[in-house]
Amino acid sequence: MTESTVAIIGSGIAGTTIAYLLAQQGIDVHVFEKGPDYAYPQSEQFVEEILNQYDNPAHDLDRKYRQIVQDGDIPFLVDNERFFRVGGMATRWGAITLRMHPIDLAIRTHYGRGEDWPITYDELEPYYCRAETLLGVSGNTDDNPFTPPRSQPLPLPPFELSYTERVLGEKLRDHNILLHTTPQARTRTLYETRPGCQNYGVCRACPLGARYSPGYHMQLAQQTGFCTLQTNVSVRRINVDQAGVAQSVLVHNNQTGEEWEHSAQVFVLAPGTIETVRLLMLSANDQFRDGLGNSGGQLGKRLGFHQIRYALLRYPEPVFPGRAGPHTAESHQFIDHEDRGSYGGVKIEFIESEPRSGIADPTFTEMDNLQEAADFFLHTRWMWFHAESDMTDEKYVTLSDTRDPFGDRIPHIHHQSSTFDAETYAFSQRLFQRLNEATGTVSSFLQPYEGWTSWSHHLGTCRMGTSPDNSVVDPYCQVHGIRNLFTAGSSSFVETSPVNPTLTIVALAIRTADYIMDQRLK
Amino acid sequence: MTITRRQFLLTFAGATAIAAGVGIPFVLNYVEQIRLLPLPDIPPGPMDDVVRETMRAVITTIFVNFPVDADRYEQYLVYHAEKINGYGKVYQDFVTELNRDSAYTYSKTFVDCNERERRFVLAPWLRMPITRDERLMDGFGHGIFSLQVSQHIFRELLTMFMNTDAWIAVGYEAWPGMPRGLDNYTQPLSSL
Numbered sequence: 088m089t090e091s092t093v094a095i096i097g098s099g100i101a102g103t104t105i106a107y108l109l110a111q112q113g114i115d116v117h118v119f120e121k122g123p124d125y126a127y128p129q130s131e132q133f134v135e136e137i138l139n140q141y142d143n144p145a146h147d148l149d150r151k152y153r154q155i156v157q158d159g160d161i162p163f164l165v166d167n168e169r170f171f172r173v174g175g176m177a178t179r180w181g182a183i184t185l186r187m188h189p190i191d192l193a194i195r196t197h198y199g200r201g202e203d204w205p206i207t208y209d210e211l212e213p214y215y216c217r218a219e220t221l222l223g224v225s226g227n228t229d230d231n232p233f234t235p236p237r238s239q240p241l242p243l244p245p246f247e248l249s250y251t252e253r254v255l256g257e258k259l260r261d262h263n264i265l266l267h268t269t270p271q272a273r274t275r276t277l278y279e280t281r282p283g284c285q286n287y288g289v290c291r292a293c294p295l296g297a298r299y300s301p302g303y304h305m306q307l308a309q310q311t312g313f314c315t316l317q318t319n320v321s322v323r324r325i326n327v328d329q330a331g332v333a334q335s336v337l338v339h340n341n342q343t344g345e346e347w348e349h350s351a352q353v354f355v356l357a358p359g360t361i362e363t364v365r366l367l368m369l370s371a372n373d374q375f376r377d378g379l380g381n382s383g384g385q386l387g388k389r390l391g392f393h394q395i396r397y398a399l400l401r402y403p404e405p406v407f408p409g410r411a412g413p414h415t416a417e418s419h420q421f422i423d424h425e426d427r428g429s430y431g432g433v434k435i436e437f438i439e440s441e442p443r444s445g446i447a448d449p450t451f452t453e454m455d456n457l458q459e460a461a462d463f464f465l466h467t468r469w470m471w472f473h474a475e476s477d478m479t480d481e482k483y484v485t486l487s488d489t490r491d492p493f494g495d496r497i498p499h500i501h502h503q504s505s506t507f508d509a510e511t512y513a514f515s516q517r518l519f520q521r522l523n524e525a526t527g528t529v530s531s532f533l534q535p536y537e538g539w540t541s542w543s544h545h546l547g548t549c550r551m552g553t554s555p556d557n558s559v560v561d562p563y564c565q566v567h568g569i570r571n572l573f574t575a576g577s578s579s580f581v582e583t584s585p586v587n588p589t590l591t592i593v594a595l596a597i598r599t600a601d602y603i604m605d606q607r608l609k
Numbered sequence: 610m611t612i613t614r615r616q617f618l619l620t621f622a623g624a625t626a627i628a629a630g631v632g633i634p635f636v637l638n639y640v641e642q643i644r645l646l647p648l649p650d651i652p653p654g655p656m657d658d659v660v661r662e663t664m665r666a667v668i669t670t671i672f673v674n675f676p677v678d679a680d681r682y683e684q685y686l687v688y689h690a691e692k693i694n695g696y697g698k699v700y701q702d703f704v705t706e707l708n709r710d711s712a713y714t715y716s717k718t719f720v721d722c723n724e725r726e727r728r729f730v731l732a733p734w735l736r737m738p739i740t741r742d743e744r745l746m747d748g749f750g751h752g753i754f755s756l757q758v759s760q761h762i763f764r765e766l767l768t769m770f771m772n773t774d775a776w777i778a779v780g781y782e783a784w785p786g787m788p789r790g791l792d793n794y795t796q797p798l799s800s801l
Contacts, residue, residue, distance in 0.1 A: 137786045139688045140765060249794045286794065288785035409785060410794035445771025446779060461779045
């Protein structure tokens with residue numbers, strides 16, 4: 088048996104945020120990470136992946152420990168969007184840090200569909216400010232009339248639009264579409280000990296640490312002497328006693344097979360949405376027969392994926408994409424609209440970063456001229472349509488009968504897109520047509536309805552609410568019925584909203600950390 | 610800088626056996642088949658000097674008309690030989706076969722060949738037989754190993770080129786992976 092004051096399962100951005108905040112206050116924290124360590128800053132990964140084109144398998148968890156059964160209409164392998172290592176999915180994220188809009192937290196009130204969050208934007212706003220400071224967010228909301236209200240400016244200046252985006256932006260403005268800069272967790276200038284971005288443009292393996300990765304705060308947490316990080320271990324169960332108090336977790340060393348129990352005063356589950364709901368289900372006992380926090384039958388239900396589709400815009404003149412790694416232009420103009428009761432909001436992202444395959448296919452058999460081979464790339468702008476999705480009875484996570492090497496049932500994900508999703512896609516198509524007409528494309532392509540990715544935006548299944556009858560966690564992410572067990576991450580999301588989830592994840596994590604310190608450890 | 614058709618042909622066409630106007634004629638379906646051919650499960654290790662010198666000569670032959678930093682491509686090969694299972698063996702075997710081909714044609718090693726001779730020796734490796742008849746005409750008889758060379762040497766070197774020096778060749782100031790600063794991208798390309 089080992090012990091700590093607080094035990095955190097998962098070292099992704101949510102778990103690391105809480106570990107860091109607690110350790111800063113001298114609270115003894117033990118973090119369990121299922122995957123391997125992952126160097127920060129990512130200079131080692133830069134040499135491997137960028138200079139030597141080598142995806143080192145040692146940087147992620149063996150697939151046999153992370154199986155998923157999935158069915159429905161998901162057009163990708165969900166597990167391919169998960170990264171089991173120190174820092175989790177935020178070791179690869181795009182670092183776009185957007186606040187939800189006030190209406191996003193009150194969809195039912197405003198549009199008569201979905202559910203309202205049990206917290207308001209005004210309650211969350213101070214935590215958004217703290218999250219932006221924690222992550223070192225660069226941006227300027229002055230050029231974005233659609234931005235939600237804020238009480239503090241962003242801590243760092245913005246990344247400017249690229250030359251091409253300014254040219255396209257002028258054409259779009261003539262057609263009443265506004266492009267603006269994008270708040271993001273990349274350091275525009277020196278911030279704390281993180282150097283300013285130098286536009287290497289390969290942010291997935293940023294050698295400087297300019298693009299935020301949780302390893303930054305995990306190292307700071309460990310340096311306090313109050314945070315212990317243990318890697319390559321799987322937490323298999325949460326042991327809850329008859330009084331509804333979490334007493335310990337069962338830990339398994341992936342390499343040696345050793346198992347032991349770890350006790351703590353408070354436990355935080357932050358292993359990502361899929362594994363959070365899985366662990367709560369696996370930890371069912373005589374008192375919580377259907378899983379922890381599941382007295383209302385909501386555990387695993389109301390899964391949300393952002394449906395993100397790429398598009399290509401081809402122009403007669405070369406547009407020379409790929410000159411900037413940071414995200415530059417977006418349009419939040421269509422995040423909220425008057426028909427949002429019928430179909431969702433859509434965020435438009437213009438992409439400046441490089442394609443992973445280079446400016447031309449190395450198997451160019453038809454061209455005998457490099458300029459010709461690169462023609463497609465040089466004349467094409469990539470963009471993404473980042474669409475809101477609804478959470479229905481046809482989108483859920485449960486347990487499969489298939490078992491992992493430990494004998495534990497693996498997750499089963501079912502997802503079937505809805506009429507809402509189809510109508511939201513039709514909206515994207517109309518927007519895309521407007522973009523084509525406004526900017527004078529010669530050809531274009533929008534990924535079809537059946538093809539989308541969620542860019543690791545796995546949301547819901549342990550939704551937040553005031554009553555255990557219709558939710559899994561309370562507004563502070565405490566699991567209903569178990570006062571010393573909390574979740575952290577996007578599993579508590581009530582609705583998807585159209586915007587990237589990570590800033591909200593961090594804001595909620597900060598709020599949960601405050602609550603733990605004030606209400607559970609005093 | 611625009612690469613002319615002539616420069617490109619000089620780089621890749623070489624021998625008359627190569628169809629005119631063909632660059633690097635990898636055939637995608639063969640490339641896909643290569644995915645089923647794993648690298649040999651042989652531990653990594655230091656690269657032999659002969660292998661290193663010969664692979665350097667291969668690099669300079671492939672990119673003869675492009676302003677590339679050959680050291681970087683050589684370092685790429687050294688990294689793979691020293692860090693990843695199987696690459697060293699593929700490089701070693703390729704060099705052995707290449708030297709056999711050059712000895713057969715020119716009675717000397719690949720390194721000792723001049724630029725034109727090197728292109729002629731290299732050309733059959735760069736052209737994958739497409740039809741059964743063409744495979745039968747593959748006089749050097751590289752067989753299935755040539756597919757492995759295609760995937761793990763040529764395709765990787767060309768991918769690296771497309772990710773780096775090709776950007777400069779078509780007019781960019783720098784390629785992703787270099788510190789490009791936060792001012793240039795807000796202005797028109799200086800080459801325009």
